[in-house]
Amino acid sequence: MGEPLLSARDLATRLFTDSGTVQAVDGVSLNVGHGEAVALVGESGCGKSMTALSLMRLVRPPGRIVSGEVIFEGRNLLSLSDREMRAVRGGRLAMVFQDPMTFLNPLMRVGEQIVEAVLLHQYLERGKARMAALEALERVGIAAAGNVIDYFPHQLSGGMRQRVLIAMAISSKPALLIADEPTTALDVTIQAQIMRLLAELRRELSTSMLLITHDLGLVAEYCDRVYVMYAGKIVEEGDVCSIFARPRHPYTRALLRSTLSPDKRVEMLESIEGQPPNLITPPSGCRFHPRCVEKLSRCSVEPPPDFAIAPGARARCWLYEEAGCAAAP
Amino acid sequence: MAATHVPAEPTWWRIFSRNRGSVVGALILGALFALAVLAPIFLRFEPSRINVGPSMSPPSLTHPMGTDELGRDVFSRATAGLRVSLTVGFGAATVSTLLGVLVGGLAGFFGRGTDAVLMRLTEVFQVIPRFFLAVLLVAFFGASILNILATIAVLSWPEIARLVRGEFLSLRSRQFVDAARVAGASRMSLIFVEILPNALGPVVVNATLMVGQAMLLEAGLSYLGLGDPTKASLGQMLQEAQQIMRSAWWTTAFPGLLIFLCVLSLNLVGDGLTDILNPRSRER
Amino acid sequence: MPATSLLIYVGGRLVQAVPILFIIILINFGLIHAAPGDPVDFLIGATEATPEYIESLRREFGLDQPLWVQLVTYLGKIAQFDLGYSLRFREPVLSLILGRMPATLLLMGTALLLSSLVGVLLGVIAARRPYSAGDYAATFVSLAGYSMPVFWLGQIMLIVFALQLAWFPTQGMYSLRAPSQGWGRVLDAAHHLVLPALTYSFYHLALIYRLTRVKMQEVMALDFVTTARAKGVAEGRVIYRHALPNAILPVVTVVGLNFGFMLAGSVLTETVFAWPGMGRLLYEAIGARDYPVLMGLFTVLSVMVICANVVTDVVYALIDPRVVYR
Numbered sequence: 001m002g003e004p005l006l007s008a009r010d011l012a013t014r015l016f017t018d019s020g021t022v023q024a025v026d027g028v029s030l031n032v033g034h035g036e037a038v039a040l041v042g043e044s045g046c047g048k049s050m051t052a053l054s055l056m057r058l059v060r061p062p063g064r065i066v067s068g069e070v071i072f073e074g075r076n077l078l079s080l081s082d083r084e085m086r087a088v089r090g091g092r093l094a095m096v097f098q099d100p101m102t103f104l105n106p107l108m109r110v111g112e113q114i115v116e117a118v119l120l121h122q123y124l125e126r127g128k129a130r131m132a133a134l135e136a137l138e139r140v141g142i143a144a145a146g147n148v149i150d151y152f153p154h155q156l157s158g159g160m161r162q163r164v165l166i167a168m169a170i171s172s173k174p175a176l177l178i179a180d181e182p183t184t185a186l187d188v189t190i191q192a193q194i195m196r197l198l199a200e201l202r203r204e205l206s207t208s209m210l211l212i213t214h215d216l217g218l219v220a221e222y223c224d225r226v227y228v229m230y231a232g233k234i235v236e237e238g239d240v241c242s243i244f245a246r247p248r249h250p251y252t253r254a255l256l257r258s259t260l261s262p263d264k265r266v267e268m269l270e271s272i273e274g275q276p277p278n279l280i281t282p283p284s285g286c287r288f289h290p291r292c293v294e295k296l297s298r299c300s301v302e303p304p305p306d307f308a309i310a311p312g313a314r315a316r317c318w319l320y321e322e323a324g325c326a327a328a329p
Numbered sequence: 330m331a332a333t334h335v336p337a338e339p340t341w342w343r344i345f346s347r348n349r350g351s352v353v354g355a356l357i358l359g360a361l362f363a364l365a366v367l368a369p370i371f372l373r374f375e376p377s378r379i380n381v382g383p384s385m386s387p388p389s390l391t392h393p394m395g396t397d398e399l400g401r402d403v404f405s406r407a408t409a410g411l412r413v414s415l416t417v418g419f420g421a422a423t424v425s426t427l428l429g430v431l432v433g434g435l436a437g438f439f440g441r442g443t444d445a446v447l448m449r450l451t452e453v454f455q456v457i458p459r460f461f462l463a464v465l466l467v468a469f470f471g472a473s474i475l476n477i478l479a480t481i482a483v484l485s486w487p488e489i490a491r492l493v494r495g496e497f498l499s500l501r502s503r504q505f506v507d508a509a510r511v512a513g514a515s516r517m518s519l520i521f522v523e524i525l526p527n528a529l530g531p532v533v534v535n536a537t538l539m540v541g542q543a544m545l546l547e548a549g550l551s552y553l554g555l556g557d558p559t560k561a562s563l564g565q566m567l568q569e570a571q572q573i574m575r576s577a578w579w580t581t582a583f584p585g586l587l588i589f590l591c592v593l594s595l596n597l598v599g600d601g602l603t604d605i606l607n608p609r610s611r612e613r
Numbered sequence: 614m615p616a617t618s619l620l621i622y623v624g625g626r627l628v629q630a631v632p633i634l635f636i637i638i639l640i641n642f643g644l645i646h647a648a649p650g651d652p653v654d655f656l657i658g659a660t661e662a663t664p665e666y667i668e669s670l671r672r673e674f675g676l677d678q679p680l681w682v683q684l685v686t687y688l689g690k691i692a693q694f695d696l697g698y699s700l701r702f703r704e705p706v707l708s709l710i711l712g713r714m715p716a717t718l719l720l721m722g723t724a725l726l727l728s729s730l731v732g733v734l735l736g737v738i739a740a741r742r743p744y745s746a747g748d749y750a751a752t753f754v755s756l757a758g759y760s761m762p763v764f765w766l767g768q769i770m771l772i773v774f775a776l777q778l779a780w781f782p783t784q785g786m787y788s789l790r791a792p793s794q795g796w797g798r799v800l801d802a803a804h805h806l807v808l809p810a811l812t813y814s815f816y817h818l819a820l821i822y823r824l825t826r827v828k829m830q831e832v833m834a835l836d837f838v839t840t841a842r843a844k845g846v847a848e849g850r851v852i853y854r855h856a857l858p859n860a861i862l863p864v865v866t867v868v869g870l871n872f873g874f875m876l877a878g879s880v881l882t883e884t885v886f887a888w889p890g891m892g893r894l895l896y897e898a899i900g901a902r903d904y905p906v907l908m909g910l911f912t913v914l915s916v917m918v919i920c921a922n923v924v925t926d927v928v929y930a931l932i933d934p935r936v937v938y939r
Contacts, residue, residue: 058842090845097843102836107858107933117844152934168844350753456633458873458918460880461895461911462640468899468907469648469655541760548762549881554899567765571885578772585765593760600756 003074004031005208006055006093006176011068013054016061020280024050024063026232029306032176037202037209039219039240041255042229045276048212051229052180055210056095057085073175091121094169098181100161104153111137111149114168121172136167139204141197159190166197173205180212195222216259220244225312228252231277231287234306238313248315250294286318294319351601357594361587365415368408376409376561377401385577395579397569407584410563414591417474418544421481426536428482429489434525436490437497438516447494451487459484463546467555474557477550481543492535496528534602541595548588563588618937622930626923637915641908642687652676658700658903666700696912697905701898706909710891714913716786717890719802720809721879728814729821729868736825737857743830751822758819763878767812767885774808781808784887809886813878817871824867828860835859862933869925873918 013025024047032038040048053059055070057077070077072093077085089095097103105113114133118124124132130149137145140163153161162182169177179198183191199222202209211223219226219240226243228236228251236249247253254272274291277283283290289299298318307320373391374381380400388395394403436447466480500506501524514522550556551564563584570580645655656670671677675686690696696706739748775783782788786805787798832838833856841855842848883892891910898906930936 056843058839086845086847088845089843095843097836097840099836103840105837105841105855105859106935108855116841116846120845154935165840168840350756453633453636455870456873456919456922457637457640457915458876460873460877461914464895464899465640465644465907465911468902468904469644471649545762549764549877552762552764552881553884553896564762564764567762567768570768574768574772575776581765581768581772585762585768588765589757589761592762593757596756596760 004033005036005073006030006032006210007071008051008055009069009071011051011054011065011070013050013059013063013065015063017280022279023232023282024279025054027068028229028232028234030227030234030237032208032210034175035202035206035208036225037199037211037223039211039213039223039226040229041213041216041219041226043214043276045279046229047232047279048229049180052095052178052210052212055178056089056093058089058095087121090117090169090174091172092175093178094172094174094176095178095180096162096165096169096182099185100158100165101153101185103165104161106153108152109149110151110153110156110164114149114164114171117168118171132171133167136171137164139170139201140164140167141193142167158186159193162186162190162194163197166194166201170201170205170207174207176208176210177202178210178212181214182211183218184213184215191218198222216244216255228255231282232279233287233316235288235316236314242310242313248309248313248320249288249317250292250319251288254291254293286316348601348604350597351604354594354597354601357590358598361411361591361594362415364408365411368405368411372405372408374402374405376405385573385580387577388579394583395577397566397577397580398573403566403580403583406561406566407563407587409561410566410584411587411591413474413557413560413562414544414547414588417478417481417547418540418591420478421485421543421547422536422540424478424482425485425539426489426532429486430493430525430532432486433490433493434497434528437494438501438524440498444494447487447490451491454484454487460546460549463550464553464555467550472550472555472557474560477547477555477557481546485539485543489532489535489539492531493528496531497524500524500527534599537595537599537602541592541599544588544591544595619927619930622937623923623927626926630919630923633919634916637912638688638691641912642684644908645904646680646683655904655908656697658901658905662700691912696909699898699903699906701901701903702906706905707913709906710894710909710913713889713891713894716888717879717883717892720806720813720883720888720890721875723806724810724814724879725817725868725875727810728818732818732821733825733857733861733864735818736822737829737852739822739826740829740833741852752826755819755822758815761815762881763812763816764881764885766815767809767882770808770812771885781805786889805886805888809882809888812885813882816878817875820867820871821864824864825860828863829856832856832860858932862929865925865929865932869922869929872921872925876914876918 008031009029011025011028012023015022015024026047028047028051030038030040030051040051042048050059050063053063054065055077057065059065065078068078072088077088077093080088104110111130111133114136115126115129118129118132118136119126122129122132134145134149137149142148142160142163148156148160148164153164156164162185166182177198182198183194186194195218198209201207209223211218213219223240225239226237227234228243228249230251236243236247236252238248243252244256247256251272254270257270258272272291273293277287277290283300285301286292286295286299286304289295292299296318302318304316304318304321306314306316308314309320378401381402382392382396382400384396384398384400386392386396392402392404394407396402397406432447436444463480463484466483467476470476470480506524509518509522547556547562548564548567551562552568554565554568556562556565566584567581570577570584574581645652648655652674653667653670653676656674657667673686675683678686694707696710698705699709702709735751739751742748771783775781782805786802788801788805829852833852835856838851838856841851846855879890880892880895882888883890884896887893891914894906895910897903898910
């Protein structure tokens with residue numbers, strides 16, 4: 001497999017608010033290899049969106065990346081100058097967001113917004129850039145791209161707007177596409193279309209993908225590997241098959257127990273007890289312990305490190321102390 | 330990413346006092362009120378008596394704000410004018426608020442016919458320049474304190490009515506109103522007990538700012554010569570000062586300063602009230 | 614933006630203005646008859662008039678006819694642009710007012726333009742650095758700016774800059790000894806324009822500054838700004854090309870709504886500096902109780918406000934495509 005395309009080590013981002021410091025991303029390490037589709041899964045508020053923003057260095061005050069490194073194509077993004085980072089963003093490293101209505105500038109034509117992206121990363125003159133934008137629109141499956149290119153966002157449907165956002169992101173053929181809940185704001189039928197589009201684009205352009213989502217169904221269908229996140233930390237890592245067949249971390253297990261699948265009846269659903277933790281004053285020891293049904297006495301005292309259980313499978317849980325060697329947490 | 334604990338609801342005083350500007354504003358306003366109310370007790374000179382001192386003399390111990398060309402004590406006249414300004418300002422704001430709340434509430438609650446009429450009315454008032462209509466009304470009906478107050482009130486209430494109506498419209502479809510209705514509350518009770526208290530927040534803020542606007546309007550009218558000739562008014566003093574201010578800067582500086590401080594303090598207080606009464610703007 | 618839809622939009626707005634025009638005329642008419650006193654007095658003003666003139670007015674306006682006939686007569690006159698005659702100024706009201714209009718437009722136009730540009734610029738700068746010392750200072754100054762009666766500010770400016778420092782003339786638009794044409798004349802007018810324009814701008818600048826600052830802060834927190842940054846757009850372009858057009862929409866609306874108020878400010882400023890515009894005319898007419906001129910001014914000024922509102926709407930539609938493209 002060689003060097004991963006993206007490798008984040010001990011990434012930590014904090015929000016400095018009036019009520020206290022929120023440890024939104026607390027020592028997250030993850031990799032995305034070439035051509036891979038990796039999922040980052042978790043409940044709302046667990047820090048997955050903040051992780052994505054941190055990878056792109058889009059964190060704004062009162063948030064700040066406080067430590068760690070993000071190696072992308074051999075360079076540490078966190079040590080680049082603003083100008084260098086801007087050359088990377090939208091070019092080799094692109095992002096697609098959740099709600100296409102609010103993420104598009106309502107006063108700018110759709111084509112203009114794509115052309116802007118193209119001009120920033122490719123040395124083309126205006127006419128050629130417009131053609132590149134047209135091509136991008138066609139590639140994301142918009143018929144009559146020649147008309148749509150001059151539309152304003154409010155003239156398009158939700159699904160089309162999301163395609164526009166995707167077109168913007170892939171216009172410069174990125175090596176890695178980060179998709180933050182790209183289908184959450186869309187109708188169920190459109191969701192499937194968009195996900196298939198993303199899969200197709202990945203194949204065509206050999207782009208890797210980091211999919212941020214809370215929808216396990218999407219993960220099962222479209223991703224190769226999974227990171228499970230809880231309260232600002234990665235609690236489990238593994239490939240898609242083993243995560244679903246043999247979930248290791250109690251949180252992952254609880255998550256799977258609470259979601260529907262064809263062979264489960266509704267009565268078998270269990271919700272996870274308790275509330276997501278307060279990230280200003282997180283629980284002592286393992287952050288999941290107040291809601292964990294398998295906890296040991298040790299869990300409330302010491303935070304567990306990341307244990308390697310099998311190649312490519314890790315879990316941050318005291319249950320696996322003997323099973324694997326502890327890696328750096 | 331967000332914390333899930335909820336901080337305790339701060340009391341209104343706490344919020345208000347956090348905004349230092351509002352506290353300063355409130356203090357200034359209080360001082361001005363005190364000045365206006367108590368001054369007659371301590372005054373040595375009558376506001377309209379001429380030749381109580383040398384004509385056009387600068388501020389001194391006997392005449393803290395100097396004298397004008399007719400030898401009148403500026404301080405006495407200014408405090409009298411301050412009384413007029415405060416009366417007109419608060420009076421007009423109160424009347425127009427009451428009127429506006431009444432009409433706006435009814436329109437917002439009953440909707441349909443009353444609402445359509447009200448909206449037309451407020452639109453008209455929005456387009457027609459208020460100041461010039463005020464000039465016209467006062468010129469035609471005579472310049473007395475009452476007329477001026479009434480004119481300002483009549484020109485201001487549509488704005489409040491519109492605001493109240495908006496609040497009523499958004500509030501009347503909220504669940505707590507349905508709950509009260511289901512529990513058997515009468516229509517009047519729904520209006521006055523359930524909805525109105527919640528709608529009052531922005532109204533109070535608006536009313537505070539309106540006092541300042543009314544004062545500026547009154548001062549402007551007096552400056553142009555449409556003030557009540559029987560009473561000293563700050564705007565009128567500025568008009569009189571126009572000719573003599575070259576040699577007597579105090580005849581314009583002090584009266585104008587009083588108007589300025591009134592409006593400034595009201596705006597400061599209004600800003601502070603916004604923080605309390607408009608929870609949406611509280612996030613900083 | 615297709616020109617036809619824009620034209621339709623403008624046309625629609627103009628049509629909406631007609632009923633308001635009617636109401637304005639109605640107000641004038643109503644005042645003549647509702648105010649205490651003989652309607653004729655309001656058609657003459659407080660000047661001396663010969664009995665023959667009074668008689669002719671009675672006949673002209675049909676003052677012994679039923680009210681609705683009088684209204685029709687009155688409307689007819691307005692339709693012919695006859696706003697009455699001023700005995701004091703010895704001129705038809707309309708031409709008197711129109712003669713003073715350019716001076717007012719010059720003052721207002723210059724001041725509004727300058728204060729809008731500066732206000733927006735300062736607002737944008739302030740939005741990027743909230744809660745700094747400069748921000749608090751600017752906020753306070755702007756608050757003072759719109760709490761101040763404009764005529765008081767004018768008088769203070771006069772005293773300080775024209776009388777004490779003698780940097781600027783104290784009144785009027787031209788000096789008595791000014792050249793009668795050419796650049797010298799223009800410069801002279803400009804010199805006279807400075808103080809009134811500055812005074813008058815203060816309020817507007819404060820308003821625009823506060824509003825732009827707030828709106829920019831709101832807009833900069835919106836999602837599409839993140840998208841722009843995610844594309845790699847430089848911060849300057851994010852601010853001026855993406856955020857500002859969105860933030861400026863409510864500012865345009867407010868400026869439009871405030872136009873009536875701005876006119877009032879202009880009137881008061883002209884009075885302080887004896888600037889020969891419509892404002893000064895209003896002051897003189899009030900002093901002379903010249904009702905025809907007062908009513909005429911009210912009508913003309915209201916029409917100006919209506920026009921300003923239409924212009925504002927058009928500007929808004931030009932920036933925001935959602936208005937015309939449904």
